[in-house]
Amino acid sequence: xxxxxxxxxxxxxxxxxxxxxxxxxxxxxxxxxxxxxxxxxxxxxxxxxxxxxxxxxxxxxxxxxxxxxxxxxxxxxxxxxxxxxxxxxxxxxxxxxxxxxxxxxxxxxxxxxxxxxxxxxxxxxxxxxxxxxxxxxxxxxxxxxxxxxxxxxxxxxxxxxxxxxxxxxxxxxxxxxxxxxxxxxxxxxxxxxxxxxxxxxxxxxxxxxxxxxxxxxxxxxxxxxxxxxxxxxxxxxxxxxxxxxxxxxxxxxxxxxxxxxxxxxxxxxxxxxxxxxxxxxxxxxxxxxxxxxxxxxxxxxxxxxxxxxxxxxxxxxxxxxxxxxxxxxxxxxxxxxxxxxxxxxxxxxxxxxxxxxxxxxxxxxxxxxxxxxxxxxxxxxxxxxxxxxxxxxxxxxxxxxxxxxxxxxxxxxxxxxxxxxxxxxxxxxxxxxxxxxxxxxxxxxxxxxxxxxxxxxxxxxxxxxxxxxxxxxxxxxxxxxxxxxxxxxxxxxxxxxxxxxxxxxxxxxxxxxxxxxxxxxxxxxxxxxxxxxxxxxxxxxxxxxxxxxxxxxxxxxxxxxxxxxxxxxxxxxxxxxxxxxxxxxxxxxxxxxxxxxxxxxxxxxxxxxxxxxxxxxxxxxxxxxxxxxxxxxxxxxx
Numbered sequence: 001x002x003x004x005x006x007x008x009x010x011x012x013x014x015x016x017x018x019x020x021x022x023x024x025x026x027x028x029x030x031x032x033x034x035x036x037x038x039x040x041x042x043x044x045x046x047x048x049x050x051x052x053x054x055x056x057x058x059x060x061x062x063x064x065x066x067x068x069x070x071x072x073x074x075x076x077x078x079x080x081x082x083x084x085x086x087x088x089x090x091x092x093x094x095x096x097x098x099x100x101x102x103x104x105x106x107x108x109x110x111x112x113x114x115x116x117x118x119x120x121x122x123x124x125x126x127x128x129x130x131x132x133x134x135x136x137x138x139x140x141x142x143x144x145x146x147x148x149x150x151x152x153x154x155x156x157x158x159x160x161x162x163x164x165x166x167x168x169x170x171x172x173x174x175x176x177x178x179x180x181x182x183x184x185x186x187x188x189x190x191x192x193x194x195x196x197x198x199x200x201x202x203x204x205x206x207x208x209x210x211x212x213x214x215x216x217x218x219x220x221x222x223x224x225x226x227x228x229x230x231x232x233x234x235x236x237x238x239x240x241x242x243x244x245x246x247x248x249x250x251x252x253x254x255x256x257x258x259x260x261x262x263x264x265x266x267x268x269x270x271x272x273x274x275x276x277x278x279x280x281x282x283x284x285x286x287x288x289x290x291x292x293x294x295x296x297x298x299x300x301x302x303x304x305x306x307x308x309x310x311x312x313x314x315x316x317x318x319x320x321x322x323x324x325x326x327x328x329x330x331x332x333x334x335x336x337x338x339x340x341x342x343x344x345x346x347x348x349x350x351x352x353x354x355x356x357x358x359x360x361x362x363x364x365x366x367x368x369x370x371x372x373x374x375x376x377x378x379x380x381x382x383x384x385x386x387x388x389x390x391x392x393x394x395x396x397x398x399x400x401x402x403x404x405x406x407x408x409x410x411x412x413x414x415x416x417x418x419x420x421x422x423x424x425x426x427x428x429x430x431x432x433x434x435x436x437x438x439x440x441x442x443x444x445x446x447x448x449x450x451x452x453x454x455x456x457x458x459x460x461x462x463x464x465x466x467x468x469x470x471x472x473x474x475x476x477x478x479x480x481x482x483x484x485x486x487x488x489x490x491x492x493x494x495x496x497x498x499x500x501x502x503x504x505x506x507x508x509x510x511x512x513x514x515x516x517x518x519x520x521x522x523x524x525x526x527x528x529x530x531x532x533x534x535x536x537x538x539x540x541x542x543x544x545x546x547x548x549x550x551x552x553x554x555x556x557x558x559x560x561x562x563x564x565x566x567x568x569x570x571x572x573x574x575x576x577x578x579x580x581x582x583x584x585x586x587x588x589x590x591x592x593x594x595x596x597x598x599x600x601x602x603x604x605x606x607x608x609x610x611x612x613x614x615x616x617x618x619x620x621x622x623x624x625x626x627x628x629x630x631x632x633x634x635x636x637x638x
Contacts, residue, residue, distance in 0.1 A: 001124075001127050001128055001181045001182055001183070002180060002181035002183075002205060003033070003127065003130055003131070003132055003180045003181050004180040004181065004205070004207060004219065006033070006036075006037070006130065007036070007041070007042040007043065007044055008032075008033050008035075008036025008037045008040075008041050008042070008043050009029075009032075009033045009036070009043065009044070009132070009180065010028065010029065010032045010033065010036075010043040010044070010050045011043075011044060011457070011580075012207070012211065012212045012217065012218035012219075012578075012579065013028065013083075013209065013211065013563075014209060014210055014211030014213075014562065014563075015053070015209040015210070016083075016085050016562070017085055018053075018057065018085050018087065020053055020057050020062060020087075020209075021175050021176040021177075021208075021209050022062035022063035022136070022176035023053045023056050023057050023061075023062040023063075023066065024053055024176075024209035025063075025134055025176035025177050025178045025207075025209060026062065026063050026064060026066045026067070026134045026176065026178075026252075027051050027053060027055070027056050027062075027066045027070075027075070028050070028051055028053055028209070029132060029178040029180075029207055029209070030132045030133065030134050030178045030254065031051055031066060031067075031070065031075060031105075031254060031256075032049070032050050032051045033132040033178075034131065034132060034254055034255060034256055035049065035051070035075065035103045035256040036049060037130050037131075038255065038256050038257075038258045039256070039258055039259065039446075039447075040443075040444055040446075041445075041446050042440075042445055042446065042455075044457060045455040045456055045457050045458055046079075046446065046453065046454065046455050046456065047077060047078040047079040047456070048077055048079045048446065048448060048453060048454070049077060049103075049446055050077060050078045050079070051075045051076070051077060051078065051103070052075075052076045052077055052078045052080065052081035052082075052083065053078075053083055054081045054083060054084060054086075054087075054091075055075060055076040055081055055091070055100065056069055057087050058086075058087050058088065058089060058090055058091075058305075059090070059300055059304050059305060060087075060304060060305065062176075063134070063136070063176060064108070064134065064252050067105050067108040067252075067254050068105075068299055069299045069300065070103065070104060070105040070256075071104060071105040071108075071299070072104075072297075072298055072299040072300070072324075072327070073097075073100060073101070073298060073299050073300045073323070073324075074100035074101040074102060074103050074104045074324075075100055075103040075104075076091065076096050076097070076099065076100040077099070077100075079454075080093075080096045080099060080100075081096065086312070088305075088306075088308065088312030089310075089311055089312045090275070090305065090310045090311075090312075090319065092310050092318070092319035092320055092321070093320070094267050094320040094321060094322045097320075097321050097322035097323075098262075098265065098267075098322040099449065101260075101262045101265075101322070101324050102260055102261070102262075103256060103260070104256065104257050104260050104324075105254055105255070105256055105257075106255045106256055106257045107254070107255050108252065108253060108254040108255070109252070109253055110250050110251065110252045110253070111123050111126070111133070111250065111251045111252075111253065112248075112249060112250050113249050113250075114227055114244075114246055114249050114250065114251055115227050115228045115229050115244045115246075115249045116249075119249065120224070120227065123179070123204075123251055124182055126253055127179065127180075127181055127182055127204075131253055132178050132179065132180050133178065133179040133251040133252060133253055134176065134177075134178055134179075134251065134252040134253075134254075135176070135177055135178075135179060135206075135246045135247070135250065135251045135252065136174060136175070136176050136177075136246070136247035136248075137168075137174075137175060137176075137177060137245050137246060137247060138168055138170065138171050138172055138173055138174055138175065138247075139173050139174075139175035139208075140170070140172035140173025140175075141168040141169050141170040141171060141172045141173070141242065142165045142168060143165060143166055143167045143168060143169055143241075144163040144164065144165060144166070145163070145164055145166050145188050145189065145190065146160075146161050146162065146163060146164070146188075147159045147160055147161060147162050147163075147164050147186050147187060147188055147203075147221070148160065148187050148188065148189050148196075149187070150185065150187040150196045150201070151196075152196065153185055155183075155185040156183075156185040156186055156187060159183065159185075159186045159203075159221070162215075162216050162220075162221060163215055163216070163220060163221070164186065164188045164203050164220075164221040164222070164223050165220065165221065165222040165223060165226050165245060166188050166190045166223045166225065166226055167190075167223075167225075167226050167231065167236070167241040167242075167245075168226070168241065168242045168243070168245060169241065169242060170242055171242060174247070175208075176209075177206045177207060177208060178206065178207050179204050179205070179206050179251060180205050180206065180207050180219070181204070181205040182202065182203070182204045182205065183202065183203060183205065183221075184201060184202045185201070185202070186201070186202060186203040186221060186223075187200055187201050188200055188203070188223050190223065190225060190231070190233045190236055191233050191234060191235040191236050192235075193235065197233065197234070199225055199231075199232040199233045199234075200223070200225065200233055201224070202223065202224040203221040203222055203223045203224060204221065204222050204224070204227075205219055205220075205221055206219065206220060206221070206222060207219050208220065211562070211563070211577060211579065212563070212577045212578040212579035213575075213577035213578075213579070216578075217577070217578030217579075218578070222245050226244070226245045227244055227245055227246060227249075228244060229243050229244050229249070259447070261366065261434060261435075261473075262324045262325075262326050262366050263324075263325065263326040263329055263335070263366055263367065263395070264324075264325040264326065264329060264342070264363065264364070264365060264366060264395065265322050265323065265324060265325065265363070265364040265366055266282055266322065266323045266324075266325060266342070266344050266361065266362075266363060266364075267320060267321070267322050267360070267361070267362045267363075267364060268280065268320070268321055268323070268344050268346075268358065268360065268361050268362075269318060269319070269320045269321075269358075269359040269360040269361075270301075270318070270319055270320075270321070270346070270356060270357065270358060270359065271316055271317065271318050271319070271356070271357040271359055271379070272309065272310075272316055272348075272354070272355070272356045272357070273307075273308070273309045273314060273315060273316035273317075273354050274307050274308070274348075274350070274352075274354045274356075275304065275305045275306070275307075275308060275309065275310060276303050276304060276305055276306050276307055276308075276349075277303065277307075277348050277349040277350050277352075277354070277356065278301060278303065278346070278347070278348065278349075278356050279301065279302055279303055279346075279347040279349065279386075280298050280301040280302070280321070280323065280344060280345070280346060280347075281295050281296065281297055281298065281343075281344070281345040281347075282295065282296040282298070282323055282325055282328060282342075282343065282344060282345075283295045283296065283328075283342070283343035283344075283345055283388070284325075284328055284332065284334060284340055284341065284342055284343065285340065285341045285343070286340055286341065287339055287340055287341045287392050289341065290341075290388065290390075291388055292343045292345065292388060294328055294331075294332050295328075295345070296325070296327055296328040298323050300321075301321060301323075303349060316354075318359065320360075322364075323344075325342065329395070334395065335395055335397070336395060336396060336397065338394060339392055339393065339394040340392070340393070340394065340395075341390045341391075341392055342363055342390060342391050342392075342393055343388050343389065343390045344358075344361050344388075344389050344390075345386055345387070345388050345389075346358045346380070346382055346386060346387055346389070347382070347385075347386035348382040348383055348384055348385060348386070349384070350384055351383050351384025351385075352383070352384070353383065354383070355381045355382055355383040356381075356382045356383075357379040357380065357381055357382075358378065358379060358380040358382070358387065358389060359378050359379045360373070360374075360378055361373070361374040361376070361389050361391065362374075362391075363391040363393055365393070365395070366473070367397060367398070367431070367432065367473040367474075368398060368431060368432060368473070369431075369432040369473075372391050372392075372393055373391070374389050374390060374391050375391075376389045376390075397474075398431050398474070400430065400431045400472065400473070400474040400476065401474070401476065402429070402430050402476065403429075403470075403472065403476035403477055403478050403479075404427040404428060404429040404433050404470035404471070404472050404476065404477075404478040405427045405428045405429070405470070405478055406427065406469070406470070406478045406479040406480065406481050407424040407425065407426075407427050407436065407451075407468045407469070407470055407478070407481040408424065408425045408427075408481070409423075409424055409425040410422065410423075410424040410466075410467070410468055410481040410482055410484055411423060411424070411484060412484055412486060413452065416602055416623065417488070417489065417585055417587065417597045417602050418456070418457055418458045418459075418460060418488050418585065418597075418599065418602060419454065419455060419456045419457070419458065419602040420454070420455050420458065420486045421452060421453070421454045422438075422452065422453050422454075422455075422466055422468075422484065423451060423452045424436070424451050424452075424468055424481060425451065426451055427470035427478055429470070429472045431472060431473055431474065432472060432473050433470050433471070433472055433473075434449075434471050434472055434473045434475075435447045435448060435449050435470075435471055436448055436449070436450075436451070436468050436469065436470055436471070437468065437469050437470075437471055437477070438453055438466065438467075438468050439466065439467045439468070439469070439480070440464050440465070440466055441464055441465055442465070445466075447471075456602065457580065457599070457600070458486075458488045459488065459544070459545070460488055460489065460490055460491060460544065460545025460546065460585065461488060461489070461490040461545055462487075462488050463485060463486065463487040463488065464485070464486050464488075465483050465484070465485050466483065466484045466485075466486060467480045467481050467482070467483045467484070468480070468481045469481065489585075489587060490545055491545050491546055491547065491585045491586045491587065492586040492587065492588050492594065494539040494547065494586065494633070495539075495635065496538070496539055496540055496541055498538070498539075498635040498636070498638070499536050499537070499538055499552060499635070499636045500536070500537050500538070500539065500633055500634060500635055500636065501529065501535055501536060501537070501633075501634050501636060502537060502549075502596070502631050502632070502633055502634075503529070503631060503632040503633075503634060504526055504607055504627075504628060504630075504631060505593060505627040505628070505630040505631065505632060506607070506610065506612060506626070506627035506628040506630075507526055507607065507611070507612040507613075507616070507628070508612075509526035509527055509528055509529070509612075509614065510526065510527060510528075510529045510535045511524055511525075511526060511535070511537070511558075511605075511618070511631075512524065512525055512526065512527040512532070512534050512535040513534040513535075513551050513554065513556070513573060514615075514617075515534075516532065516533075516534040518534075518551055518553060518554025518555075518556045518573065519556075519573065520556075520572075520573060520574050520575060521561075521572050521573065521574070522556075522572060522573045523570060523571070523572045523573075523617045523618065524558060524571050524572060524573065524617070524618045525615050525616060525617050525618065526607055526611075526614070526615070526616050526618070527614060527615065528614055533551075533552050533553040534551065534553065534554075536551075536552040536636065537549050537550060537551060537552060537558070538550050538552055542583050542599075544583070544599075545585065546580075546583040546584055546585045546599045547583065547584055547585075547586060548576065548582055548583055548584070549584055549596075551573065554573075556573040556574065556575065557573065557574050557575065557576055557582045558571060558573070558582075558584065558605075559571065559572065559573070559574040559579075559581050559582040560581045560598050560600065560601060560620050561574075561581075562581070563579045563580065563581030563600050563601075564581070564601070564620075565600070565601045566601075567603055567619075567620065567621045567622050568619055568620075568621065569601070569603075569619060569620050570617065570618070570619050571605060571617075571618035571619055571620060579600065580598075580599040580600035581598065581599075581600040581601070583598070583599040583600070584596050584597065584598060584599065584605070585597040585598075585599055586633065589630060592632050593630045593631070593632060594630065594631050594632075594633055595623060595629065595630065595631075596631055597623075598620050601620055603620040603621055603622055603623070604620065604621060604622075604623045604629045605618060605620065605629070605631065606618065606619055606620065606621040606626075606628055606629045607619075607628040610626055610627075610628035611628070
């Protein structure tokens with residue numbers, strides 16, 4: 001069972017210098033997967049439903065704390081908040097906060113005593129149902145052995161020689177992981193007697209956040225026996241085992257609400273230089289009162305983030321945020337109630353001359369799309385005090401049986417190599433459109449409130465039929481749009497036994513390892529051709545329509561640093577870490593000329609600044625059909 005192969009499991013990524021392993025394990029891997037599992041997302045080709053580590057990291061929340069945050073405030077996407085190591089800046093775009101509310105946690109819990117047969121059975125049961133689980137361990141204490149070959153089965157063949165954790169020798173370097181699967185057939189000769197013993201069989205598969213360079217392309221394995229407090233393998237060197245691999249012998253699970261849609265929203269605009277003194281609550285009362293009868297506490301905007309403004313500096317600045325009344329409505333059965341009073345309560349914790357300013361409160365009915373502003377005079381200044389600010393409004397569901405119009409002008413806005421952007425015009429509805437449902441080859445791909453989507457990393461040599469329908473706030477669906485076909489080209493085939501030189505069309509110079517040095521991080525440059533080995537390469541078929549380009553001496557790969565997606569990212573040497581940042585698609589342009597396209601980013605191998613100078617370095621850029629982005633790939637005589 002390997003749930004990382006499911007379309008809802010996101011691509012391997014790295015936490016960089018953040019130290020945010022618990023956020024990447026819980027939010028990026030586990031929660032992205034679980035929201036995708038219930039909503040049928042394809043997270044391998046789109047970042048619109050892959051969750052942003054900075055959403056929780058920048059509020060100082062990690063691990064299972066991410067569950068509580070997402071239960072109340074949802075999860076923002078990587079597309080909305082691209083990853084950055086900066087932990088201080090808060091997102092203040094109300095549209096991002098509103099979109100995050102689509103993905104809210106439903107339930108969560110834990111499996112204790114995974115070291116026991118019953119706990120282990122429960123863990124395998126959840127994994128068999130498609131779950132991904134979170135756990136903590138001590139990565140600095142992992143003891144590895146290579147998986148062996150059990151001659152009684154061929155079901156372990158793909159794992160022979162892979163590193164497997166057979167125990168821990170200390171409690172060093174706490175780290176967070178996610179469990180993605182298990183395999184009963186993996187064998188590790190734990191006691192070294194060269195005999196296959198039942199207690200040595202089986203391992204769980206886990207994912208790390210140290211990029212695809214870690215162990216088995218970002219994954220590794222923990223032997224079942226290593227989950228136990230005391231090994232059951234006869235003769236195991238117990239002096240080198242410090243107990244079970246999971247902290248507290250516990251794994252954690254979480255589920256998401258399917259197709260969640262908020263009922264009523266509060267949009268507030270605030271200003272402060274001390275965000276850790278700010279607290280925001282929602283509330284409701286009959287319109288005859290001036291204080292809330294029922295209240296709801298947000299997880300976010302709750303005295304967090306240190307003594308700074310929303311931008312992470314000491315300056316006061318504006319921020320707009322969106323919170324969800326739906327839990328309050330559901331708990332107290334307020335749907336359809338007579339005209340009531342809906343509150344935001346703003347508190348500034350300390351009277352210190354650094355006030356919180358409430359500059360706006362707008363109530364948004366997410367079904368009718370109507371909005372109403374508070375009649376309170378703004379700004380409201382609070383310094384060590386609080387204020388209840390309200391809007392009077394009646395929740396009434398409209399009777400709506402009329403579907404929206406079909407989306408028009410559905411087209412390929414941008415299509416390049418293995419990525420596509422699709423756009424369409426807004427549908428019309430007598431009440432309001434809730435979202436658009438995208439179909440790929442007749443199956444639901446995702447839903448979005450936008451009128452565009454992007455898909456990346458589509459398999460090469462494939463074609464897809466896309467269509468879109470609008471769904472209104474009463475769940476009436478429009479007819480489908482016209483169908484758009486997208487074809488993904490194949491890479492040109494090359495002789496993997498040949499030796500090549502790569503000649504830039506504009507400069508006439510060849511791609512080369514800088515100064516003939518073969519080390520990770522050393523850049524690639526263009527040089528005058530001098531028949532040196534540092535200017536020669538071999539193509540290795542990656543068996544997914546792309547190629548790895550190796551230096552002939554040194555055996556180093558041409559790669560985009562950290563598998564970066566941005567234009568201008570430098571191209572340098574690296575050993576094979578299994579990532580798509582080390583893979584290139586060779587696209588024929590005209591006789592003797594090719595684009596060399598990075599499979600991960602969809603951008604092309606280019607000379608920095610389109611330079612013709614000797615020694616100019618390489619980067620990836622968006623293709624603009626400049627000669628500095630085209631290459632002649634010439635096989636050398638044998």
